[in-house]
Amino acid sequence: MKLALTLFLAATSLIAAEPNAPLWDERVPLLKTAELPGLQDARFSVIKPYEFHKDGYRFLHGVALCFHKGRLYASFGHNKGGENTDTEEARFCVSDDDGRTWSEVRTMDAGEGPVGVSHGAFLSHKGTLWAFHGAYIGTMQSVHTRAYVLDEATQQWQSKGKVIEDGFWPMQEPQKMEDGNWIMAGLKVGAGDPAVVAISHGEDFTRWDVVPIPQAKDLKKMWGESTVIVNGKRVTSLSRYGDGAEALVATSEDYGRTWGEMRPSNLPMATSKPSGGTLSTGQRYLVCTTTADSGKRRSPLTIAVSRPGESVFSKVFVIRHAEFPGGPGESNKGAALSYPYAVEHEGKLYVGYSNSGDKSTRVGTGRELWNNNSAEMTVIPLASLSEAAEASPGASLEIPRLPRIPVQQQRR
Secondary structure, eight states: OHHHHHHHHHHHHHHHHHHHHBBBBBTTTTOOGGOOOOOOTTTEEEEEEEHHHHHHHOOEEEOOOOEEETTTEEEEEEESSSTTTOOOOEEEEESSTTTOOOOOEEEEEOOOOOOOEEEEEEEEEETTEEEEEEETTTTTTTEEEEEEEEEEETEEEEEEEEOOOOOOOOOOOOEEESSSSSEEEEEESTTTTTTEEEEETTTTTEEEEEEEOOOOTTTOOOEEEEEEEEEEEEEEEEEESSSEEEEEEEEEETTTTBBBOOOOEEEEESSSSSEEEEOOTEEEEEEEEEOOOOOOOOOSEEEEEEEETOSSSEEEEEOOOOOOEOOOOOOOOTOOOEEOOOEETTTTEEEEEEEOGGGOOOOOOOOGTBBBBBEEEEEEEEEGGGGGSSSSSOOOOOOOOOOOOOOOOOOO
C-alpha cells in the first residue's frame, strides 16, 4: 500500500514538473493578425442569418455540419428566449448545392415542458444519419445528451432519448478508433466544467462511457469545450481555457480510457470552442482564433495547420476577419466569429461558425442578448493549406508522454 502511494505521488510530481505541452513549433514565429496570410479560393455562405423581426429567434449558436448521401446538413441551437433557457430548440437546415444555398430552418427537437435542447454533433454511418445534442432542464440543470436518427422519407428526426448523462455536452462528431469504439469530445457541465470524452460501446451509439480528463492543480478556471485528434492509440484533447487565452492539452495512450493532466500548451488561442482533426493530406488542423496579438478576442477566425505527418502546428491562415465588407455575411469590427465545427469532404474543408455581427442591432434585454448570432460557413480547398507543407522541414515535436492516471468508469 505504501509502495503504491509512493509511486502515485512520484507520478504526480513528474506531471507537475513537466514543461508546457508543445502544440506550436517554436522554431516558427507566430504572426500577428495583420501579418497572417489569407486563404486562396475560399468560398463563403450564410446558413441562417439573424432575423429576429422575421422569425422571432434571438439566440443561435453551435453550428454542426455533415454530408449524408450527397446532402449537406447543418444544425444549431436556436431560442426565442435567452441563451440556454428551457425554450431552446435543436434546429437544422439542408443544402443540395454544396452549401451555396440552404433550405428553410426546420426543428429537430423543440424540447418539452422544462427541457431545452440545444446544439450538438452529427454522424453519418452505414447509411444512417445520427445527431447528438446537448439538453438540460430549466437553465442548464441536469445536462445530458440526446440522440436522434433521421427518417429520410419524412425528413423527421426519431428520438433515441438520453444516451449520455453525467453533464456531457457533445462538441465534435464521433471519431472512429482502431479498437472498434468511437470517441466524442465534450464538455462536462458542473464540477468545474472540465473537458471530457465519451466512448461508445462499439457501434451501439445509444451506450457511451463518460471519461473525465484530470486537470493540473493550477488551472483556475475552465470551460472545457474541446476537440480530439485521434492517431492510433494516442488521442489528443485540445480545450478552451477560461482563465487565459491559450489552448489546453491532454493526451491518452490507450484510446481515451486514461489520460495525463490537462494543462496549458504553448499555443495562444481565444477562449472559445475549438475544432480540430487530421486532414487527408496528413496535416493536423485547429480552427479557432490563434494569433500573436488577439488574446481573448474572437476574431479573426483562423486555421492553424501542421506539416504532413507532424504533431505541432507551424502555419496559421485567416479564414475570415470580423470586418468583411465584400460579404456574404455580417461585417462589423466588433463581431465575434466563434464555435467552429469542421468536416472534410471531397478535397475541401467545410467550416461552420457563429457570427455575432453588429450587436447594436440585436433586440432584447439581459440574457436575451447573449449570442444573437448568424450561422455562416467557409469552404476551404485543401490545396490552399498546402503552403504549410512547403515550409522548412524539421523533426516532429511530440507532446510529452506523461504517466497515465487511471479513472474508475461505470458502463451504461
